[in-house]
Amino acid sequence: MDDGKIVEGSFTANSSEADITVETTDYLYPINKETEWEALDENGNPKNMRYWSLMNEGFDGNHSFEMRYACKGDYRDGKVVNDTTGKAKAQLALNTKVWQEFYTWLVTSTNEQFVNELDQWAVRSSVAYFYAFTHYYTMIDNRAKNTFWHFAQTGKHRIVSRPSANLLHIYEEADGEVTEKTTEPGVWEGQFKPTEDTVIDSNKTYYTQYAFDMWAYDMDTAAGIDNNGELIFPYGKEDTDYRVDDDPTSGPVFNGAGSIFWSRLRENCNSDITAAFTGVSTECFNPNNLIVQFDRF
Numbered sequence: 001m002d003d004g005k006i007v008e009g010s011f012t013a014n015s016s017e018a019d020i021t022v023e024t025t026d027y028l029y030p031i032n033k034e035t036e037w038e039a040l041d042e043n044g045n046p047k048n049m050r051y052w053s054l055m056n057e058g059f060d061g062n063h064s065f066e067m068r069y070a071c072k073g074d075y076r077d078g079k080v081v082n083d084t085t086g087k088a089k090a091q092l093a094l095n096t097k098v099w100q101e102f103y104t105w106l107v108t109s110t111n112e113q114f115v116n117e118l119d120q121w122a123v124r125s126s127v128a129y130f131y132a133f134t135h136y137y138t139m140i141d142n143r144a145k146n147t148f149w150h151f152a153q154t155g156k157h158r159i160v161s162r163p164s165a166n167l168l169h170i171y172e173e174a175d176g177e178v179t180e181k182t183t184e185p186g187v188w189e190g191q192f193k194p195t196e197d198t199v200i201d202s203n204k205t206y207y208t209q210y211a212f213d214m215w216a217y218d219m220d221t222a223a224g225i226d227n228n229g230e231l232i233f234p235y236g237k238e239d240t241d242y243r244v245d246d247d248p249t250s251g252p253v254f255n256g257a258g259s260i261f262w263s264r265l266r267e268n269c270n271s272d273i274t275a276a277f278t279g280v281s282t283e284c285f286n287p288n289n290l291i292v293q294f295d296r297f
Contacts, residue, residue, distance in 0.1 A: 029260050033108035054103055059096060068148075070095055097166040098151060102212070106261055115268050117161050119186060123154060123213040124269070128276035130214035131265055136277070138237050141221040144256025148215035157188045160206040171195045171206040178207075239266075 031037055031048075039047045046052040058078075059065045067075060071088040074080055080088045102121055109117065118124055134142045157178075160171060171194075178190030192207055200206075224233035233243075237253045239262070244250035252258075266273065 029107045030109055030111070030114070030264075031107055033104070037104065037108050050107075054100055059099070065099065067092070067095055067099075094169055095151075098170070098210075101164050101166050106264070111264075111268050113161075114264055118269065119211070120158050120160055120208060121211060123211050124272055125276060126213035127261075127265060128269065128272040129280070131262060131273050132277040135239055135273075137222045138224055138233060138235075138253070139219055139222045140233075140254045141227060142217075142219055143239065143254050143259050143262050146218040146221075148217045149212045150215050151210060151212050153209050154211050154213075155209060156184075157192055157207040157209045158186055159188065160208050163200050163206045165198075165200050167208075168195060168197055168200070170208050170210045171197075172208065173204060173206065 037048055037051050041047050046055075053064060057064065059067050066078065069075070071080065071083070071085065071091050074082050074084055074088050075092060080092075083089075085091075105117070105121060106114075118127075130147075133139070157172065160167075163171065172192040173195045175191040175193040178188045178192070181187045181189055188207060195204075195206060197204070220229075221227055224231050224235065224237070226232050233253060239252075239254040239257055241253045242248055242250045243253055256262075
């Protein structure tokens with residue numbers, strides 16, 4: 001996997017673009033992988049429109065998600081602009097598999113699995129900090145389309161709890177003795193080598209050092225400012241608030257307020273978010289400190 005970024009957008013499931021008729025059902029996530037996510041109807045068509053869209057659409061920015069700056073920058077704006085490696089097409093297919101597997105894990109993992117396996121998919125401190133930062137500054141457009149999910153090596157090897165054949169290209173095996181770090185539980189050190197397996201071997205332990213981290217992008221809606229640059233929200237509006245207090249029909253303050261990832265992170269990893277916030281509050285969230293930095297600049 002190269003260091004290409006994947007950008008998450010607001011999910012649009014448009015059945016009119018499909019060659020098949022798919023029933024759109026409102027699910028309360030997480031859902032069962034076999035019966036609600038991958039399930040087929042009596043005609044052999046997917047029951048879940050989001051599943052169909054994720055597996056069939058092109059991630060070109062015209063639908064729900066968009067890859068940017070993949071293949072060492074050769075891929076951008078929905079197309080390969082300069083294939084310097086000659087491997088762009090194959091790499092994009094691998095990138096797509098990563099996003100599909102991540103999305104599938106997100107909507108089908110139990111709460112316990114979400115907490116225990118989060119580090120295998122994302123840099124926990126990065127996503128916790130991003131949540132705290134966008135929450136603190138009421139960044140209403142940075143939980144949906146304005147998020148950069150950067151997938152790369154972290155330098156930390158973790159055991160893959162439930163390996164997938166679609167991700168064997170990022171898995172490694174122990175190449176000699178490996179031990180778990182006493183100072184960082186869940187991280188293993190020693191010698192590793194890329195696996196050559198093409199199918200999952202249930203007798204093997206697979207490791208990965210790849211994960212998503214969050215990059216800042218287009219943070220122009222903050223501190224009560226909407227997409228038109230107008231100050232419309234008072235201080236203190238949160239991602240669970242509505243435009244009109246206690247009136248769900250008025251719509252949520254945050255675009256993408258129903259994001260499965262951010263909702264599950266808030267509900268299951270609240271202590272991580274709190275730790276991220278308090279750990280940097282004196283530096284990053286201190287107005288006097290910010291003024292001093294501006295003056296120095």
